Amino acid sequence: MTPAAIEASGLGRSFTVAERDAGLRSAVGVLVRRRKQQVHALQDVGIRVEPGEIVGILGANGAGKTTLLKLLSGLLHPSAGSVRVLGHDPARREPAYLRRMALVMGNRYQLQWDLPAVDSFELNRAIYRIPRERFRQTRDELVELLDLGDLVRKPVRNLSLGERMKMELVGSLLHRPEMLFLDEPTLGLDVAMQRRIRTFVAEYNRTRSATVLLTSHYMADIEALCQRVVVVHCGRVLYDGDLSRLGERFAAHRDIEVTPTDPGVDLSGFGECRPASAGRLRVRVEAARVPEVTTRLLAGGGVTDLTVTRPAIEDVIEHIFTSDAVDLRVDGADPAGRGAPATAAAP
Numbered sequence: 001m002t003p004a005a006i007e008a009s010g011l012g013r014s015f016t017v018a019e020r021d022a023g024l025r026s027a028v029g030v031l032v033r034r035r036k037q038q039v040h041a042l043q044d045v046g047i048r049v050e051p052g053e054i055v056g057i058l059g060a061n062g063a064g065k066t067t068l069l070k071l072l073s074g075l076l077h078p079s080a081g082s083v084r085v086l087g088h089d090p091a092r093r094e095p096a097y098l099r100r101m102a103l104v105m106g107n108r109y110q111l112q113w114d115l116p117a118v119d120s121f122e123l124n125r126a127i128y129r130i131p132r133e134r135f136r137q138t139r140d141e142l143v144e145l146l147d148l149g150d151l152v153r154k155p156v157r158n159l160s161l162g163e164r165m166k167m168e169l170v171g172s173l174l175h176r177p178e179m180l181f182l183d184e185p186t187l188g189l190d191v192a193m194q195r196r197i198r199t200f201v202a203e204y205n206r207t208r209s210a211t212v213l214l215t216s217h218y219m220a221d222i223e224a225l226c227q228r229v230v231v232v233h234c235g236r237v238l239y240d241g242d243l244s245r246l247g248e249r250f251a252a253h254r255d256i257e258v259t260p261t262d263p264g265v266d267l268s269g270f271g272e273c274r275p276a277s278a279g280r281l282r283v284r285v286e287a288a289r290v291p292e293v294t295t296r297l298l299a300g301g302g303v304t305d306l307t308v309t310r311p312a313i314e315d316v317i318e319h320i321f322t323s324d325a326v327d328l329r330v331d332g333a334d335p336a337g338r339g340a341p342a343t344a345a346a347p
């Protein structure tokens with residue numbers, strides 16, 4: 001078996017935060033007597049990622065995605081469990097590890113605000129001790145790939161959001177990292193720029209055989225780049241497997257589309273009913289009721305054809321994000337047969 005790019009087990013991270021109620025009295029009181037609370041940002045995460053994979057990390061706000069990327073890149077130390085990335089313990093932040101990975105955050109900038117990006121690139125060359133010739137070659141290649149041209153000579157503060165993000169990517173990739181952690185790299189960008197960044201990430205993964213972990217709230221990013229997704233919910237891994245099979249696992253309902261013989265027929269007794277295209281009707285029912293409802297619809301003789309479809313992946317994700325971890329408790333093995341726990345435990 002080839003060594004994994006990432007291997008984590010029982011990985012967890014908690015934070016101790018001061019608790020206080022609203023109001024002035026509480027603000028003063030907290031100076032005298034501090035109440036503390038433990039926040040479990042991430043718990044018992046088990047994950048194995050193979051070299052060259054692109055894995056999407058999905059989760060609602062506050063689910064623990066950034067905490068996971070920070071643990072893997074060594075910005076945070078774990079409170080529990082163990083993790084190896086490219087054979088290194090990330091928390092030790094060894095130069096040998098830092099030279100092989102990059103963390104890019106859509107809401108944080110590493111380039112010097114008042115300087116042209118090209119100067120920050122020089123700084124990175126010195127920090128990472130990149131040989132001059134290789135540095136020039138990589139920089140020019142990346143600048144061309146991202147159509148940045150002379151923009152590298154403009155102060156970073158004068159660049160647009162999308163131009164700045166592309167510049168951040170160049171700055172982060174000059175040392176040719178094999179491991180890329182991308183936290184919301186397309187945040188706030190327009191659709192065309194999102195697509196440009198996606199194409200670039202796919203290209204970088206392909207040409208450099210880089211392993212990529214990506215978080216994004218844009219499903220288009222995930223669908224375009226990631227066959228495999230890890231869904232983090234309330235700090236735990238709820239699902240680790242093929243994106244295409246997420247719906248099988250978590251879709252709470254199915255849509256049954258029928259062509260009625262009588263266009264005025266009332267099917268609302270079966271479930272939420274809406275008109276679909278070409279005179280068809282769509283009835284939304286709980287997944288468990290599909291066999292019973294289809295049997296009754298066909299036996300009634302009022303429909304000429306019938307198809308059952310799963311909801312769009314966005315709907316499935318929304319269902320997961322808005323549910324309590326307990327609601328999503330499922331039994332049995334993970335569908336993709338990966339190591340991560342397939343059950344969501346009660347908090």
Ligand SMILES: Nc1ncnc2c1ncn2[C@@H]1O[C@H](COP(=O)(O)OP(=O)(O)OP(=O)(O)O)[C@@H](O)[C@H]1O
Pocket residue numbers: 015016017039040041059060061062063064065066067068
């Ligand atoms: N330094 C910290 N101190 C206290 N709590 C923290 C800290 N960092 C993260 N948390 C908490 O840990 C939980 C997970 O946060 P995290 O930033 O990992 O979520 P996320 O999934 O990346 O969310 P988002 O999509 O909003 O960026 C949240 O409840 C957050 O408030």
